[in-house]
Amino acid sequence: MKTAIGIDLGGTTIKGAIIGETGVCTHITRVPTGADQGGRHVLSNIMDLIGELINKSGRDASSFVGVGFGTPGFVGADGMILGGAENLPGWKGTQVYAPITERFGLRVSGANDVTSVALAELKFGAGRGVQNIVCFALGTGVGGGIATDGKIYKGTHGMAGEIGHIVVETDGAQCTCGRKGCVEAYASATGIVKMAVDFAKTETSPFAAIAHETPAEVTSKMVYDYVAKGDALAMKVHHRMCDMLSRAIGTILDTLSPDRVILGGGVMMAGDVIIDTVKTYTPKYCWPAIYERCEIVIAQMGEDAGVLGAGALALEEFV
Amino acid sequence: MKTAIGIDLGGTTIKGAIIGETGVCTHITRVPTGADQGGRHVLSNIMDLIGELINKSGRDASSFVGVGFGTPGFVGADGMILGGAENLPGWKGTQVYAPITERFGLRVSGANDVTSVALAELKFGAGRGVQNIVCFALGTGVGGGIATDGKIYKGTHGMAGEIGHIVVETDGAQCTCGRKGCVEAYASATGIVKMAVDFAKTETSPFAAIAHETPAEVTSKMVYDYVAKGDALAMKVHHRMCDMLSRAIGTILDTLSPDRVILGGGVMMAGDVIIDTVKTYTPKYCWPAIYERCEIVIAQMGEDAGVLGAGALALEEFV
Numbered sequence: 001m002k003t004a005i006g007i008d009l010g011g012t013t014i015k016g017a018i019i020g021e022t023g024v025c026t027h028i029t030r031v032p033t034g035a036d037q038g039g040r041h042v043l044s045n046i047m048d049l050i051g052e053l054i055n056k057s058g059r060d061a062s063s064f065v066g067v068g069f070g071t072p073g074f075v076g077a078d079g080m081i082l083g084g085a086e087n088l089p090g091w092k093g094t095q096v097y098a099p100i101t102e103r104f105g106l107r108v109s110g111a112n113d114v115t116s117v118a119l120a121e122l123k124f125g126a127g128r129g130v131q132n133i134v135c136f137a138l139g140t141g142v143g144g145g146i147a148t149d150g151k152i153y154k155g156t157h158g159m160a161g162e163i164g165h166i167v168v169e170t171d172g173a174q175c176t177c178g179r180k181g182c183v184e185a186y187a188s189a190t191g192i193v194k195m196a197v198d199f200a201k202t203e204t205s206p207f208a209a210i211a212h213e214t215p216a217e218v219t220s221k222m223v224y225d226y227v228a229k230g231d232a233l234a235m236k237v238h239h240r241m242c243d244m245l246s247r248a249i250g251t252i253l254d255t256l257s258p259d260r261v262i263l264g265g266g267v268m269m270a271g272d273v274i275i276d277t278v279k280t281y282t283p284k285y286c287w288p289a290i291y292e293r294c295e296i297v298i299a300q301m302g303e304d305a306g307v308l309g310a311g312a313l314a315l316e317e318f319v
Numbered sequence: 320m321k322t323a324i325g326i327d328l329g330g331t332t333i334k335g336a337i338i339g340e341t342g343v344c345t346h347i348t349r350v351p352t353g354a355d356q357g358g359r360h361v362l363s364n365i366m367d368l369i370g371e372l373i374n375k376s377g378r379d380a381s382s383f384v385g386v387g388f389g390t391p392g393f394v395g396a397d398g399m400i401l402g403g404a405e406n407l408p409g410w411k412g413t414q415v416y417a418p419i420t421e422r423f424g425l426r427v428s429g430a431n432d433v434t435s436v437a438l439a440e441l442k443f444g445a446g447r448g449v450q451n452i453v454c455f456a457l458g459t460g461v462g463g464g465i466a467t468d469g470k471i472y473k474g475t476h477g478m479a480g481e482i483g484h485i486v487v488e489t490d491g492a493q494c495t496c497g498r499k500g501c502v503e504a505y506a507s508a509t510g511i512v513k514m515a516v517d518f519a520k521t522e523t524s525p526f527a528a529i530a531h532e533t534p535a536e537v538t539s540k541m542v543y544d545y546v547a548k549g550d551a552l553a554m555k556v557h558h559r560m561c562d563m564l565s566r567a568i569g570t571i572l573d574t575l576s577p578d579r580v581i582l583g584g585g586v587m588m589a590g591d592v593i594i595d596t597v598k599t600y601t602p603k604y605c606w607p608a609i610y611e612r613c614e615i616v617i618a619q620m621g622e623d624a625g626v627l628g629a630g631a632l633a634l635e636e637f638v
Contacts, residue, residue: 074608082608083608084606084608130475131475132474132475132479144574146574146575148467148468148472149467149470149472151468153467153468153575155451155575155576155577156449156450156451156576156577156578156612157576157608157609157612159576159606159608159609159612160451160574160575160576161574161576162573162574162576162605162606162609163573163574165573165605165606166570166573166574167487167566167569167570167604168486168489169489170487170488170489170491170500172489177606179603179604181489247486250486251485251486251570251574252574254481254482254484254485255463255465255479255480255481255482255485255570255571255574255575256465256472256474256479256574257474257475257476257478257479257480257481258474258475259475284498285486285498286481286484287403287478287481287484287496289393289401289402289403289476289478290476290478290481293475293476293478
């Protein structure tokens with residue numbers, strides 16, 4: 001079986017593994033990112049991790065088809081980080097491909113981290129059997145990954161899939177990007193917490209009392225724990241979140257008419273309650289004929305999706 | 320040189336031509352659509368036109384690589400019209416591929432008419448030399464066509480590219496689709512006229528006087544004739560149109576990060592004034608790094624874009 005080395009770069013941890021064509025994922029290894037020490041140091045940590053994985057495998061570097069990596073932000077076609085990774089100071093401007101190829105003799109393919117996850121879903125998860133998918137990753141922010149005609153779509157400069165910044169409400173909630181009304185400001189964990197704390201000022205419910213007293217302790221998981229109990233504040237936040245997310249999904253449906261929209265990320269630990277409610281809002285925001293032909297489903301790949309998709313990038317490109 | 324038969328189906332006219340690989344377009348022939356006589360009659364007219372083109376060519380049908388056609392609405396992968404062509408009653412549900420193949424022994428590839436235009440731009444026009452483009456056709460409505468990684472992207476059911484219904488203003492202007500605030504309600508000829516007539520009720524300018532007196536005679540061309548004169552009403556309409564169009568372009572940029580956004584259709588007869596103003600608004604509505612890497616340009620293909628792109632569909636798929 002052909003194998004690749006997958007690297008999933010996060011703000012605090014770099015995760016590496018050996019990925020096989022069938023989606024098998026072995027030798028999972030984590031090292032600290034060391035983001036505060038700058039882009040060069042992060043790259044050095046990635047390189048050492050690749051070396052460690054090759055050693056652990058007991059094989060020659062040349063036996064791997066290549067290295068795939070997922071990163072926050074944008075990777076240019078030549079392996080240069082072009083931006084969009086605010087939590088990794090100095091990472092922008094780092095050339096990633098050349099040093100890895102020089103040291104290990106391996107080709108490298110990189111992509112945005114959610115794009116990597118989308119590839120994992122396409123090949124091994126909720127996207128199996130179809131050609132066109134769009135993934136929303138509902139985490140601290142909202143990321144996106146797109147596959148068209150059975151292949152990951154990166155855009156020429158690796159910048160496609162910034163669907164967290166689809167505007168869903170004119171002059172709406174402030175987004176971290178500086179604009180207003182982006183879906184990220186409602187459907188991310190951060191956005192959900194902010195809505196809960198804001199609404200708690202005027203709403204009355206058991207959860208509202210807690211959110212009002214100790215706003216700093218509110219989490220999106222807590223919101224969904226109270227949704228499960230039918231709490232009025234939590235339900236209000238949930239419906240607004242799902243309404244806004246559905247507007248972005250509607251835009252995506254009209255634009256790309258995917259076979260499946262896949263919702264993942266930490267927020268989706270809440271599970272079917274979000275899928276079910278999104279399905280009540282989305283038909284209002286797109287062509288009925290397109291909606292009828294698209295499934296909205298929950299992501300199937302777990303916490304290894306990033307590193308698996310990263311390895312799959314190399315397997316897709318170099319096999 | 321390999322050639323195909325291209326068919327461009329419109330609400331009033333069916334246009335056919337013989338299209339060569341280099342974009343050469345000969346034997347252009349027009350026949351009435353006969354839309355009021357139903358889908359079966361329209362198909363019969365298309366078939367007769369194909370027969371006429373083969374006769375005119377003096378060649379065997381088998382010397383063509385296939386037939387390509389562009390149509391309003393959605394074409395499924397099997398050649399069934401799946402909807403979205405309201406000006407062609409009874410066209411939905413028509414199977415187009417099988418009868419043509421049966422009569423002429425030629426393979427058929429169909430797509431939405433603006434998707435066909437996008438292919439013509441990609442291969443021979445404003446999209447030459449790049450891989451990823453999005454076309455906006457600003458006509459009676461607003462249509463769209465998308466190419467990813469150098470190929471036309473139709474979506475599994477031929478429904479991709481309904482970007483005229485990207486919502487750009489929450490609870491905004493009424494759109495013909497039943498929703499509110501779609502970009503089509505502002506950036507189509509119909510939307511431009513409606514804005515001019517509405518604004519004329521309160522605005523004072525030479526054009527406002529005319530629009531107020533004879534609203535039924537206002538056209539989008541007239542609006543842009545007055546934009547050229549700096550008329551206050553016309554400028555107000557123009558800026559609102561460009562602002563709203565830019566919001567949709569911003570969404571497309573964040574989603575697909577295309578190399579070029581190509582603006583075409585009848586409204587774009589106004590030319591650079593729209594491009595120039597759109598370029599002042601769009602940066603507000605997307606990631607700066609994505610905007611910097613995308614050109615917003617005017618369509619280059621003229622009135623034959625539809626039939627040329629239709630033929631190119633067959634050349635792309637069957638050569």
